[in-house]
Ligand SMILES: NC(=O)c1ccc[n+]([C@@H]2O[C@H](COP(=O)([O-])OP(=O)(O)OC[C@H]3O[C@@H](n4cnc5c(N)ncnc54)[C@H](OP(=O)(O)O)[C@@H]3O)[C@@H](O)[C@H]2O)c1
Ligand SMILES: [Zn+2]
């Protein structure tokens with residue numbers, strides 16, 4: 001074991017603060033990575049503050065961070081995919097049982113025994129896993145991804161959660177040329193969804209509560225932008241969408257979006273608000289519409305998404321911050337005041 005520098009929350013009410021955490025020395029199949037950038041996902045905030053307590057209670061101290069890119073510093077003797085000096089990335093998963101039907105089908109995100117990058121039981125230490133707000137991490141090579149060399153690293157980090165979480169359901173629901181696709185909530189996930197849906201060839205409509213994001217959404221690749229507080233603007237799109245991706249982090253009226261779906265249209269929730277949403281049965285019944293959810297993505301699909309983003313030169317629009325600004329960043333995230341993802345420059349951790 002060795003000590004790594006990190007930022008952790010000591011309780012649901014504490015700000016994140018500098019600390020040291022134990023990490024295992026790389027075993028045979030492990031890759032040790034010096035973390036260069038880590039994105040800030042809204043899930044980090046939900047978990048640091050124990051907002052998902054009924055589903056996934058937070059174990060403290062909690063070191064968030066699952067949008068990790070860095071450079072390999074050491075590899076175990078049996079590692080084949082990576083060597084010291086390579087770029088490497090880690091997303092929301094660091095392990096799974098690898099034997100269940102879901103794992104065998106490449107759906108590690110549905111494995112009942114998956115290990116999340118933070119706040120999961122750690123098989124190696126017997127404690128809890130610690131995430132990417134840290135100077136290094138040690139992960140089995142089977143859960144380490146390759147970063148296309150043409151991508152800016154600060155902007156590539158958010159692909160590891162925001163990218164895959166939006167790419168996976170869009171692939172599953174057949175987003176392609178000729179499909180009308182809505183993206184609700186132009187935050188970290190939503191802005192990636194707009195870019196990816198556009199690259200997949202769909203007609204993209206962005207829904208935002210922030211009129212100030214209108215011009216940006218068009219630049220990100222939306223064909224149309226609707227300010228969702230405007231009922232008339234919403235009404236114009238009634239019954240017209242094949243697919244809507246809902247990436248809103250807070251309570252909102254999902255029925256307003258169900259009504260925008262055409263027959264057999266689907267709305268997929270990736271946003272995970274603290275409280276349940278109220279769904280109108282009639283909004284589903286008329287039109288045989290469906291409502292579903294989707295978690296992150298498997299390892300193979302995450303690599304596919306990274307390669308897709310490499311090919312289309314897609315990264316997140318990031319505001320790079322030092323780790324010392326993480327608490328301020330959380331407050332701004334709550335106000336939708338970031339364009340469109342914070343990415344922590346982990347070199348800043350060297351100074352405190
Ligand atoms: N399913 C998964 O596997 C998965 C993975 C990652 C994250 N998530 C969840 O996805 C959600 C979004 O994450 P994120 O990192 O993209 O968050 P984010 O950057 O904070 O973006 C959320 C966006 O939702 C909109 N919004 C916020 N409050 C709203 C309100 N009261 N009413 C309507 N719209 C509101 C805002 O967009 P506008 O300003 O455009 O309205 C905001 O930018 C979070 O709940 C997160 O935990 C789920
Ligand atoms: Zn995330």
Ligand SMILES: [Zn+2]
Pocket residue numbers: 096097098099100101102103104108110111112113114
């Ligand atoms: Zn499994």
